Amino acid sequence: MSKTIKLKKGFDIKLAGKAEKQLGDFQRAQTFAIKPADFIGMQRPKVTVNEGDSVKAGTPILFDKAMDSVQFVSPVSGEIVEIKRGDKRKLLEIKILADEVVSYESFEKFTESSLKTIGKETAIAQLCKSGVWPQLIQRPFGIIANPQDSPKSIFISGFDTNPLAPDYAFALKGEEKYFKAGILVLQKLTSGKVHLGLELDAEIAPVFANVQGVQINKFSGPHPAGNVGIHIHHIDPINKGEIVWTISPFGVIQMGKLFLEGKYDASKVIAVTGSEAKKAVYAKTYLGACVDTLVKGNLKQDHIRVVSGNVLTGEKINTDGYLGYYANQITLLPEGDYYEFLGWMKPTSDKLSYHRALGLLSFLTPNKEYVLDTNVRGEERAFVQTGVFESVTPMDILPVYLLKAILAEDFDEMEELGIYEVVEEDLALCEFVDVSKHPVQEIIRKGIDLIQYS
Amino acid sequence: MKFLRDLLDKQKPLFHKGGKLENLFYLYEAGETFLFSPNHTNGIKGAQVKDAIDLKRMMITVVIAMIPCLLFGIYNTGHQHFLATGQTAGLWDDFGPKSLLGLQLVLPIVIVAYAAGGLVEAGFAVVRKHPINEGFLVTGMLIPLIVPATLPLWQVALGTIFAVIIAKEVFGGTGMNILNVAMTARAFLYFAYPAQISGDQVWTYLGDKAPVDGFSGATALAVAYNAGVDEQPVTQALAEHNSVLGDGLFSFYNMFMGWIPGSIGETSTLMALVGALILVATGVASWKIIVSGFAGAYLMGLVMNLFAVNEYMAMSPEYHWVVGGLAFGIVFMATDPVSAAQTETGKWIYGLLIGILTVIIRVTNPAYPEGIMLAVLFMNVFAPLIDYYVVKANKNRRLQRATV
Structure with a gap:
């Protein structure tokens, strides 16, 4: 039973610097990094490689002692160049210098028809050892799912309403086959339904067209209408003691590739966005890529902040920092460390506000795209x-x-x-x-x- | 601006930890942030951009919304004096002298309220080490508007100090208080010094001039109440009141406009509505509280009509909107977000009950002619209870979902 939910509450933050629908010709990053801090709920990370080791895409490099069946793997092939630790030897980053051509660990391959017949245990084992498992997130808590649980349903949001978010129709073009295969795997993981949330009144992206075995629910309204948490709340809310899993469309596709191609493919198309980007376009890269090749030479000015992710939930990184594990975009913003004379009462039409208090005039121009800084x-x-x-x-x-x-x-x-x-x-x-x-x-x-x- | 910024930056080390004036840091900070919005940037994780609003801007919006009431109050203070002493009869005659006299009387009250409250606020900020609360911008303006122009300045100071300490700072400052601060000031003065804030001698400034023969300084509320006692239709009593000064002084129109004696800023329903318009258009005050407040008063007026045993109870309900400080109280006092109900459903109930209580107190209570002050304070105390049940309903919906 697909449902249609019309939401009214929320607010779209309209920013300048939306990515044009084309792939930019950026150089591929030299280094990649896996940051344990990206994995919420990871309690006791344990590194299984040493500096100098060479790895393939899909080679385990890390696991959590609290949930040791789930492997975290290298996104590319190359050499482990640094295991960076902070205070009290807290693990910060595992850095990998990538080979020119990525070589892959090989995992068991299936055909679309044989996928339908594999058992739940086989699927879970393959997901855990290949490093795809961390794409599954458990609600409540928003932590990496536990393979021993059985969720009452699985939710995928097929659209992103965050500021300057990538358009899945473009970013996931050509991945239709893998998305369908990923859904087949997901169905084995839950006794309930797999839900796919799509935008009402929008053209269905090719990647989501004709997908079998999911309940499609449609949502309309301003942000956060695309958030999977909002979908769960309206379709199959979580009560105490219940577990729901969520996964991004990218995660589903990675799953599909794992089972159809037998490899861990961390390549993804991300959006390079923000008012300070000279070229706001899409870029083909891998999970955990160093962003320097996307940022350097692509800035309108120097005093900026690089955000891994969107401006609402993202994280500040350096200009040679690394893309977050779950990030689908980077946003380049002007840094806002300046004083403003009588800034609290000056009338302003170039700063965005949800409110209409004295002198906040942005409500008069609802379609304007704003340049916001980090003040x-x-x-x-x-x-x-x-x-x-x-x-x-x-x-x-x-x-x-x-x-x-x-x-x-x-x-x-x-x-x-x-x-x-x-x-x-x-x-x-x-x-x-x-x-x-x-x-x-x-x-x-x-x-x-x-x-x-x- | 560069010059000011340099000056501030130069003094900054004095107030920071280890500086000579480190104890006065929050005073410095208040001054600095008044002149310049700070250069703080958003943290590493979480929202990287923020809305342009801040509490200072919100509070100044409320102050701006009160300005029509203040200006009107200044002129009306002068006007009432000239009227009562028989110097002019026309509304706009002697515009200059009336305004000047009004300014002479009202401005000191405003200054004293801001100064007294500001000192307390600053003292607490220094001792308790918290930033100076912008909420005082509003309180300092509200207090002068709800006292008569004849109030001795030391009482203004005392009332303000009492309210800021007892109603606000002991709870931890703006955002933590239970009672509306300005209403607490008025209630304190009302019960401590009733002679200067009630009766029929205080509402019109006479100075050393003698009033016109037969002049009565009673407010419309008092006239209405007495009409109930004297078994005379209220509208008739209002029409005949102070006829020596001219006809129809307490006509519905005049009371709506506010050309009547009363506290400085609360006589004009029109100006309160202008303020309401500003507050609602800017989204600063809850329109739900305002609408339900007026509705509650009207409904209770109707109920009173149904069970009328005296003329006051039989008074047409719309009169409740224009006599006394109901309009001002609902627009500026009831909508104080901190002391009001905080849930959306709660706001409807809260406003409605304020309107209802005001009329009950007015009509049935012989001691207090005006009900809005006590109604707001009373509902301030009950707002958490209203919210408690609204929140409980939310919890129950969640619980029910789990058991179905």
Whole structure:
């Protein structure tokens, strides 16, 4: 039974620097890195390679002692050049210098028809040892799924409403076969349904056309309508004790490639976006690529910030930093470390605001694309304004009460108010619109950690 | 601007940790952030860009929305004086002298309220080491607007200090308070010094001039209440009131416009509505509270009509909108986001009950002619209870989903 959900709450952050639908001719990155910090919920990372070892794409380099069946593998073939550790020997990065031509570890190959007949155990074993497994994320908590669990359903969001997000129709072009095969594998992992959320009133991307074995649900409305957490809330909400898995379309395709081609293929098309990019286009690269080849020579000015991911949920990286494991885009923004004379009362039409308070004129030009920098635009204060978070959260959840319950470390209250249904990205807009400038996403993660580890 | 920035940067080390004036850091910070929005950038993880709004901008929007009431109040203060002392009868005659007199009376009150409250605020910021709260921009303006122009300045100062400390700072500052700060100031003055803030001697400034023979300084509320006692139709009593000064002084139109004696900024329903328009258009105040507040007063007025045992109860409900400070209270006091209900459903109930309570207190209580002050404070206390049930409903929906 496919469902249609029309959402009204939310807000589209329209930014300048959307990627043109063409592949840029960037040089391939020299180095790649896997950062344990990208894997939320990883507790005791253990490196299984040494500096100087040579690896292939798909060679295990890391695992979590708390869940040792799941391997984390090298995205490319080459040599391990650095295992970077921080304070208290905390593992930060495993850096790989890539070969010119990528060679692959080989895994068992299947045909489309034989895929239908393989068992759940075979599928799980292959996913775990090949390094594709970490694409599966468990809700609640937004952590890497546990192979021993059986989720009540699996959700895929087929569109991204985040600011400057890549268009899947373009980025996943030509991967139709692998997406279909990936779905076949996913069906083995759950006793329930596999849900695919698509945008209402939009042309169906070729990659999602004629996909069998999924329930297609359609959503309309402003961001976060494309967030998988919003889809779950409206289609098959998570109650205490229940588990749902989510996976990105890229993850599904990686799964399909693993089973049809017998290799771990980490190549992906990402969007290079943001107002400071000279050429905002798509780029073909691999998971964990160094972004220097995408950034250098592609900047309008020097005082910028490189964000791995989008501006709502992304992470600041250096100009020679590495693409996040789950990131589908990089965003280049002007850095905002400047003072502004009477900035709090000056009328402004070139700064975006969800609000309409005195002098905030952006509501008059709803279609304008804004150049936003990284300035906080004010100071942190206690909660004062009410009703705003609710108006950008298309879920039956009271964000301010949930946040206050987390700050008070009130476990029962957190549970009752729906902590199991949210991860950072679902309330990221609250952080953007907040008058009092709270680190909403950080607080949410703190709450999830409290619930998860105690 | 460069010059100012350089000056601030040069002084900065003095106030930072280890500097000579390190204790006064938050005073420096208040000044600095007033002049320049800070250069802070967003953290490594999470939202990399932020909305242009901040609390300062929100608060200044409320102050701007009060300016029509303030300007009107200044002129009306002068106008009432000239009217009562028989110097002019026309509304716009002697515009200059009236404005000047109004300024002379009102401006000191505004200055004293800001100065007294500001000092307390700064003192707490220094001792408790928290940033200075912008909320005071609003409180400092609200307090002058809800007291009579004749109020002694030391009482203005005392009321403000009491409210800022007891209603706000002891709870931890703006955002943590339970009661509306300005209403607390007024309630304190009302019960501590009733002679200067109630009765019929305080609303019109007479100075050393004698009033016209037969002049009464009663407010429309008092006239309406007394009409109920004297078994005289309220509209008739209002029409006949102070006829020595001219006809129809307390006509519906005049009361709506606000050309009547009362507290400085609350007489004009029109100006309160202009303020409401600004607050609602900018999204700063909840339109739900405003609409349901007015609706509650009207509904309760109708109910009173149904069970009328005296003339006041029989008064046409729309009169409740224009007499006294109901409009001002609902627009500027009830909508204070911190002390109001914080859930969207709760806001409807909260506003409605404020309107209802105001009319009940007005009509049935012999001690307090005006009900909005106590209604707002009372509902401030009950707002968390309303929210409690709205939040509980949300939790129950989640729970039910799990068991189905």
